[in-house]
Amino acid sequence: MEQAVRVVGPMLTALPQLVIVLVMLFTEIGISMLTGFGFALFSVPLAILIFKKISEFYGLAAQETDQRLKLVNDLFTGIRVVKAYAWEKAFLR
Numbered sequence: 890m891e892q893a894v895r896v897v898g899p900m901l902t903a904l905p906q907l908v909i910v911l912v913m914l915f916t917e918i919g920i921s922m923l924t925g926f927g928f929a930l931f932s933v934p935l936a937i938l939i940f941k942k943i944s945e946f947y948g949l950a951a952q953e954t955d956q957r958l959k960l961v962n963d964l965f966t967g968i969r970v971v972k973a974y975a976w977e978k979a980f981l982r
Contacts, residue, residue, distance in 0.1 A: 914922035971977060 911922065911926060914925070
């Protein structure tokens, strides 16, 4: 519940803050502020796309790492079994 309160506050104030900032920009630089605002609107979906691709690549890398760790773990387990039963001489022949 506490986390929900932390999220709801900024969500409720975001739109009025945006409107106030846009009005202030309009009074300072005029209609040119639409260029910056348009760029900001364009960059958000682009950033979302980029981060989705990055997270996909990160997931693939994690899967590969997981497979390698499993292989190395199996290798060490096999070595421990050979050493535990003193089978080294049998494998050296």
